[in-house]
Amino acid sequence: MRRIVVIGGGISGLAAAHRLIEIDPSVDLTLIEASARLGGTLRTDQRDGFLLERGPDSFISEKPEAVALAKRLGLESRLIETNSDHRRSFIVRNGRLRQVPEGFQLLAPSRIWPFLTTDIFSLAGKARMSADLFLPRAITNGTNDESLASFVRRRLGREALERMAQPMVGGIYTADPETLSLRATLPRFLDMERDHRSLILGMLRKGRSQTGTSGARYSLFLSFDEGLQVLVDALTKAIAGCQVRLNTKVVGIERHSGWLIKTGKEDTIEADAICLAVPAYIAAQLLTSVDQTLASQLNKIRYASTATINFAYRRDAIQHPLDGFGFVVPFVEKRSLIACTFSNVKFPGRAPSGHTLLRAFAGGALQPDLFALEAPEMLRRVEHDLRELLRIDGKPLFAEVSKWSNSMPQYEVGHLDRVAAIENQLAQLPNLTLAGNAYRGAGIPDCIRSGESAAEKLINYFGSGIASA
Numbered sequence: 001m002r003r004i005v006v007i008g009g010g011i012s013g014l015a016a017a018h019r020l021i022e023i024d025p026s027v028d029l030t031l032i033e034a035s036a037r038l039g040g041t042l043r044t045d046q047r048d049g050f051l052l053e054r055g056p057d058s059f060i061s062e063k064p065e066a067v068a069l070a071k072r073l074g075l076e077s078r079l080i081e082t083n084s085d086h087r088r089s090f091i092v093r094n095g096r097l098r099q100v101p102e103g104f105q106l107l108a109p110s111r112i113w114p115f116l117t118t119d120i121f122s123l124a125g126k127a128r129m130s131a132d133l134f135l136p137r138a139i140t141n142g143t144n145d146e147s148l149a150s151f152v153r154r155r156l157g158r159e160a161l162e163r164m165a166q167p168m169v170g171g172i173y174t175a176d177p178e179t180l181s182l183r184a185t186l187p188r189f190l191d192m193e194r195d196h197r198s199l200i201l202g203m204l205r206k207g208r209s210q211t212g213t214s215g216a217r218y219s220l221f222l223s224f225d226e227g228l229q230v231l232v233d234a235l236t237k238a239i240a241g242c243q244v245r246l247n248t249k250v251v252g253i254e255r256h257s258g259w260l261i262k263t264g265k266e267d268t269i270e271a272d273a274i275c276l277a278v279p280a281y282i283a284a285q286l287l288t289s290v291d292q293t294l295a296s297q298l299n300k301i302r303y304a305s306t307a308t309i310n311f312a313y314r315r316d317a318i319q320h321p322l323d324g325f326g327f328v329v330p331f332v333e334k335r336s337l338i339a340c341t342f343s344n345v346k347f348p349g350r351a352p353s354g355h356t357l358l359r360a361f362a363g364g365a366l367q368p369d370l371f372a373l374e375a376p377e378m379l380r381r382v383e384h385d386l387r388e389l390l391r392i393d394g395k396p397l398f399a400e401v402s403k404w405s406n407s408m409p410q411y412e413v414g415h416l417d418r419v420a421a422i423e424n425q426l427a428q429l430p431n432l433t434l435a436g437n438a439y440r441g442a443g444i445p446d447c448i449r450s451g452e453s454a455a456e457k458l459i460n461y462f463g464s465g466i467a468s469a
């Protein structure tokens with residue numbers, strides 16, 4: 001029987017292990033996880049009637065892999081959509097929350113009137129953004145990639161970058177817009193310039209059919225009734241037949257006819273094939289003695305750290321109407337948080353009646369100093385800003401900080417070329433696959449896709465002898 005070992009029990013590793021078992025229930029599979037629990041950054045806790053998402057809180061349904069997996073796991077009835085009221089978000093300007101204009105999609109407006117009347121931009125800022133209507137296409141630099149900052153400054157001006165693109169996109173990727181690759185994250189905007197010349201014209205043409213929402217297209221975001229932990233628990237149950245080794249850190253791997261996996265517990269595990277579902281810098285460490293070129297390519301993918309802080313309040317302590325799903329904070333506002341979700345407005349069942357759950361983000365590529373603070377000091381600063389921004393009286397009932405160190409890969413300009421080089425080099429090791437958020441998408445559906453395709457590659461490696469899906 002072929003022995004397969006998956007290293008890393010986050011959503012990518014769980015998806016890989018599950019797909020292996022789905023294809024061949026008799027596979028000899030071991031899943032090794034360094035920490036005491038499966039799920040990686042997916043973690044939901046319950047406290048005093050509140051449902052706390054410590055990592056992600058939702059996934060996008062536009063990418064089908066998470067919904068498809070949920071259905072295969074029998075979880076369809078537990079999927080929940082975002083609240084159909086208040087599908088809007090806010091951006092902070094001069095210390096106040098302003099609504100993202102209807103039809104605005106991350107970088108540019110798809111509707112003229114909400115854009116003209118918004119108070120997020122100054123008159124001069126709007127005039128500069130409108131110049132996009134007349135500006136010529138860029139002369140391509142041959143690399144087919146550009147940083148978010150360079151692109152937005154060029155087409156829409158500095159204010160559009162500082163007040164909209166940085167906080168909206170930074171909120172998703174916790175990234176520095178000066179280095180974030182547009183090709184790897186939002187290629188549709190580069191394509192829009194190529195096809196329509198003007199982003200605004202392109203958005204207007206595409207956006208005519210999409211009205212009634214502002215900011216992110218929230219109807220596309222989903223979770224589960226009891227949070228994302230539902231997915232982790234179902235996957236854990238589905239792979240119960242395989243050997244799961246928690247609290248076991250892999251410290252090295254060696255190649256012989258197959259693989260020898262060394263753990264921190266000073267034992268070794270033999271495998272015919274492995275899937276490395278760990279962050280790229282860990283994969284690099286583990287592969288140093290196997291393939292130095294691959295290890296140094298993996299090391300080129302940099303990471304940022306981010307924290308979430310869940311604040312539980314009585315509803316009447318907060319004066320802001322909380323009539324949206326949350327807000328993002330431009331870096332130029334000089335605040336200690338980068339975004340905040342009104343969790344119980346966004347999804348049902350997140351707080352007891354008469355209460356509110358706020359989920360703030362801090363750190364990211366632009367504010368590493370904040371992430372470096374001890375949890376109590378980080379909490380104090382974020383709470384102070386929330387108090388001002390949402391007009392809160394009094395202290396939260398409780399607050400919980402979750403620090404995710406080096407958790408968010410930074411898709412910097414040239415990222416897709418770096419990933420192509422990694423994949424090219426990896427082709428020389430057919431019984432090794434990589435999965436995770438570092439390569440071709442950092443969202444949950446991307447991670448599931450990467451885990452499942454890593455599993456399928458390993459099954460293909462063994463040939464049709466094992467089974468076919």
Ligand SMILES: Cc1cc2nc3c(=O)[nH]c(=O)nc-3n(C[C@H](O)[C@H](O)[C@H](O)COP(=O)(O)OP(=O)(O)OC[C@H]3O[C@@H](n4cnc5c(N)ncnc54)[C@H](O)[C@@H]3O)c2cc1C
Nearest residue numbers: 008010011012034040041055056057058250436437443444
């Ligand atoms: C705060 C935060 C909020 C987010 N919000 C969203 C969101 O709302 N929607 C969305 O789609 N995405 C979101 N993301 C992104 C998404 O959650 C992650 O990209 C995804 O969960 C990463 O999964 P993974 O399995 O690739 O990595 P991880 O979750 O990091 O899992 C890797 C696992 O490998 C283990 N490991 C590491 N080293 C070793 C070793 N040497 N030996 C054994 N095991 C090891 C780790 O302990 C860990 O469990 C968010 C991310 C963060 C950090």
